[in-house]
Amino acid sequence: MPEEVYSVSEITADIRESLEDRFHEVWVEGEISNYRLPGSGHHYFTLKDASAQLACVLFKGAASRNPVKLGDGVQVQVFGNVSVYEARGQYQLIAQLVQPKGFGDLQAKFEALKRKLDSEGLFDPAKKVPLPVFPQTIGVVTSPTGAAIRDMLNVLERRAPWVRVIIHPARVQGEGAAEEIAAGVAAFDQMEAANRPDLVIVARGGGSIEDLWAFNEEVVARAIAACSIPVMSGVGHEIDFTIADFVADRREPTPSAAAENATPDGATVRRHLEILATALQTRASDSINRRMRTAESLRRELEAREPERRIQNWSQSLDYLGERLHGIVDTKLQRAQSEFQMVSRMYSAVQPEREIRVRREEIASFRDSLSKQVDRSLADRAYALHAMKELLRSLSPEAVLQRGYSMTLDEKGKLITSTDQIKSGDKLRTRLSDGEVSSVAE
Known part of the structure; x- marks a missing residue:
């Protein structure tokens, strides 16, 4: 066992x-x-x-x-x-x-290149260039047919309609994509000063590490580092990090976020400029009034002094102060005029008149449509009321009499509907369509 x-x-x-x-x-x-x-x-x-x-x-x-x-x-x-x-x-x-x-191999390759470029100082925060506050032209290196560029253009049109966008088409994944992205960055950097953008954005939507790998290639990193224009990256989703993100002057988690933070909000800027223009006009007016009051005070004081010499001295001082006053007033007026023209240009870029015209057209169209609906509804109700009136008229006792029928009533006016209600000698009234006939039951 x-x-x-x-x-x-x-x-x-x-x-x-x-x-x-x-x-x-x-x-x-x-x-x-x-x-x-x-x-x-x-x-x-x-x-x-x-x-x-x-x-x-x-x-x-x-x-x-x-x-x-x-x-x-x-x-x-x-x-x-x-x-x-x-x-x-x-x-x-x-x-x-x-x-x-192969994911482990890609991750190891990523870390190796990251250490190499970091040791060369490509990630050094001191080398990063501040982004322009009011960019007039933005260059975008991305696929011209992807969802990322559509989202970015929508955001830029909403926030900063005055910004000019230049798209450098490039493949954003697959063989040769890294070289096209690097070439796009370099092309913007080599443009003539009159046409080159104030900011360059490299962007693409989310994907796997393989899909985003073009932005982990050394050629892209070095092109971004060599670019004299500030570069912003907007690659993948918030959890995705690429070598391009570390080299760029600023990293945003998505293409839409890059467009959102590349420019100030136009409506906010317009309100701020309007406030500044009002403040400048107020300050200029106050300064002019203050100096005019000073000049008037000096004039009265001169008139009160009798000695001719002192009058001459004060007169000369008054001329000098008058010249200074005119110079200060002219300077402030010119500055106020220049700032007001800048506000006007920014305000014109937003085009409120066009928005008002569109809203007025929408209101007029809505008013016409509502008027037609009201007229149609009243006509329908009038027709229904007329039909109901005709129906009620056809069912009335007078209409029944018109068709040859009659109604027999007793002395009290009660309708006789059966012979059982009549006794011999009862006085009766019979209503016809054109009058009444009296009779006695036998």
Whole structure:
């Protein structure tokens, strides 16, 4: 008789414990096959290579933290623990993390280039150039057909309609994309002073690390670092970081955020300029009035002094003060006029007259439409009222009499509807359409 006999459950449990102790937190690489996603939300698949296969399960909770899209034929690296599904006696890998095959290589390449460029000082905050407060021209290096450029143009049109946007088309992923992005940055930097932008933005929408890799290439980083124009990056989503973000003078989490923060809000600027213009006019007026009062006071004092010499001295001083006053007034008026012209130009760029004209046209159109609806509604109600009137008239007792019928009433005016209501000798009245006839029942 054997010294120890295991039950199936016992030997399976021992095997599970051995596997979990031996293969705890391991990485396994292979190709997904037999992928299934039932209603429970758990992902089941087989990981295989040329010689073997391994059953895997990615439970719903862990799957929510893994952005990689699973499917048959996808090459992946899976991190997890080897265990046993005791009901079937099958060993399996309980996955905690799934990433594309080669992701680790890309991350290592990213970190190596980051350390290299950092050691050369390309990320030094002291080298970053402040962005212009009021850029007049913005150059954008991105795909001309992507959603990113449409979002950016919408934001810029809303916030700063006076800004001129120059788009340098470039592929933003795939082979040759990095070289096109770098060439776009360099092209803006080499433009003539009259046409070159005040700010350059490199941008693209979100994606995987492979999709964003063009912005991690050294050629792009060095083009941004060499650009004499301030460069802003707006690549991917908030959680995405690229080498271009570290080199750029300013990093924004998305293309839309880059457009939002590249310019001031036009409506706010307009209100601020209007306040400044009012303040300048008030200060100029106050200064003129103050100096005019001083001149008048001096004039009265001169008239009160009798000696001719003192009058001459004061007269000369008055001439001098008058010249200074005119000079100060002219200077302040010229400055106020210049600032007012600047406010006018900014105000004209917003074009409030066009907005008012459009709103007036909308109001006129709405008023005409409402008037037509009211007229139509009144006509419909008048027609319905006329039809109801005709119906009521046709059902009235007079209309019934007109059709040849009659009504017989007793002495009290009560309608006779049956012979049982009449006795011999009763006086009756019969109403016809054109009068009444009296009679006596026999």
